[in-house]
Amino acid sequence: MPLPLIFSTGIEEGLSKEASFSGGSEIDHFNDYALYVRGISKTFSNGVVANNDVTFGIIKGEVHALLGENGAGKTTLMKMLSGCLKPDRGEIYVNGVKTRISDPRKAVQLGIGMVHQHFTLIPTFTVAENIALVSSSSRKLELKAVEEKVRYVSKSLNFDIDPNTRIEELPVGARQKVEILRLLCQDVSILILDEPTSVLTPLEVEDFFRIIRQLKNDGKSVIIITHKVKEALSISDRITIMRGGKTILTIPSSQTTASELASYVVEGFIPSLKRVPTARGEPTLSVKGLFIKGDRGEMAVKGLDLSVHSGEIVGLAGVTGNGQKELVEALTGLRKVEAGSISLKTCDLANKPPNFVINSGISYIPEDRMRRGVILGMTISENLALKRIDKEPYSKNMLIDKEALDKSAKELISIFGIKASDPCATAGSLSGGNIQKLIVARELTNGPNIVIAEQPTAGLDVKASEAVHQKLLDLKTKGAAILLISADLDEIMKLSDRVLIVFGGKIVGEFSSDALDMEKLSKLMLGSE
């Protein structure tokens, strides 16, 4: 399967399409829209202007994609429509009637419901219990009635979901269906879905698109928040592009192309990746017969083998929860290994403390960056020195050299383009994207032997992602062995020399990057082959 071009490299100017809200009798206008907002602005308490004078409308029975980079203000806008946030200014019209949406319950009464990017289901409750939690209006728990309704709605959409299953037993794709079911059981007519495909495998995405089409046929309006241009093009009737907290343009999907959309989504030039052909070297990291326990004492990794050579990027693809987290933690000394070996060249790494792993030249960009990657209450320069505080020039005779700390921080801030006022400001004062840049700056300098990159670009905008990708490719050229763990298949395919598929705590398949079989890959990821 060929890879479609996602982003154009230049800006196409002179396009005459304007936002379709201008002109016309306004009152008539509102009546065409199931939902129409005008002049919406939102500034957060930390001074970030998330939405600035936004105008946006959705027609009854359409699928509308809200397209933009991370941080463009898409989620903020939708959270205001679903009652999770309150706008500072602006008007909201539902079916032509001006209204205020004070909380999520009010939004649902108006027929607006949202599926958040991070699901809000209670794992230990059953499907029916989760739905009863929000849909029952009386104090009495009418579980039987809810079960009936879940069965009915579920059947109408060809969902195969038993209302008595507990959420924790369901895979991610099914949980998403439950989230949608929950909205439909509350008779929602406008569904807002935040990055719905980010948790799905390619096969599941197709099934998901089928559901969206069916919802549309049933007369529902669907808003899909996405940062993927091709996805917006393939599912939606109309597309609205947001950039820097503003709506730039609304356009029917049939009248535009991927490259045109991309030029609106991203302002400025995106450098294309420079790949230097690199000879694969000796195996640097090798893992044999690894067994690791998960948090609940179950065996999460069951006899996993893999090797990463110097000068190569190995992508680890798989649905979240198949042992990736445990594997990465074991590789970095954060989790105990039950059996098997981890070796860096000839040195044994299994069950060594994190400090030993760090000193062996293993860098780790963690997925959970706020909890693991950074200490928000400490300064930027202190955070940049986290793994090297005991070494010169950062400290001598156990005393910290603050000037050396700040000097090195200033260098890294400028090299990696971290937007920071002062190296002595706390890391907590940085935005999410800049925190990731800080972590990347710390992990990718000082010539690591091995880089373990776990979702390294999640939440980053296109330019920052490209910078991280380029840095990983540069390190590879210099002979580093890189293990890339990502839920984003596009990212894995773009960077990896080899792709390994992990399922059920084992490697179940391997592809060379120039011979990828997407269908087979999807099936392997789901464990159906």
Place this chain on the structure above:
Amino acid sequence: MQLKISKSTYRSILKSLISVALALVVTSVLFILTGANPVLAYYYMFVGAFGNFSLTVETLVRMTPILLVSLGLAVSFKCKVWNIGAEGQLYMGAMVGTIAAVSLGNTPVTLLISIALCILAGMAWAGIPALMKTHLGINEVITTFLMNYVAIYFVQWLIAFPFRSPDTLFPESAQLPAAAILPILVPSTRLHLGVLIAIFLAIPLVYLLMMRSTFGYKLKAVGENPEAAKYGGINIKRTMLMALVISGALAGLAGFFEVSGIQFRMRGSLSPGYGYTGIVVALLGQNNPIGVAISSIFIAAIYNGAFEVSRVLNQPQGIVDFIQGVLIIFVLSSESIMRFLEKKGVIKL
């Protein structure tokens, strides 16, 4: 080194000042209820603490154990290890130091050895809950607190039976030999060498340890985000263990200084709760050695000033505990109070 007060430092100072002000206001209400003029009460409190040279010296003497204990607690609290056991560590330090001094008698090294052993005793007594925390996962708040009672009753038994002085009626140890007594620096006052050690040695050392050393960095990292500290290669267990043991060392030293500088015998009533007062002081000083030093003088002044208030205005002595209790409440809620004031626009930074 230039002195630069950053915005966040300024905010921290303001937070503590607001807590103190609110505590004093609430205490004023108590004064009014008991029929005293609060302005007058605070005046006598100040006079009682700093009214003349000898009263000021007495306040410094009072400050010494509080300062030593709270400096240690600041180290421990910085990495979010809640040592509530300084009182017990203080008693164990004092007891072991006393036993060492009495057993050694008058030798040139008696004082040095006693000091070394009192520090070790405090470390050991703090080390038990520290190991229980790091190796068995037992909450240190409960163990350190309960071990206070073990220590105090154990010490009372020691001075009632095996180490009871043969020449007194009360349960107390024998008098320390002259060589174990901290020299008095100004004749006819109680300004002993321990006061100077606390101010000119303990404060700079703890400052260096917390603010300039890699250990201080690790303390902060573990306190702020243990998950990230572990990821960064910091040995969390060792850092926590060290923090608790260091606070025990300073508490033990505080205890022996009270014996060898003030009481000259180990008594069951050695400390009026300095181990707990230290908690208030460390919190009020926001675990910053300089802040802790200033807070120690403040609390010591309240201790000594309260005697004057009760003497002149016939107020209860318990006023000291009352102010400390109110202070804890306000210090713990000072962040919320501060945010409230900032939201209302009363404070702009």
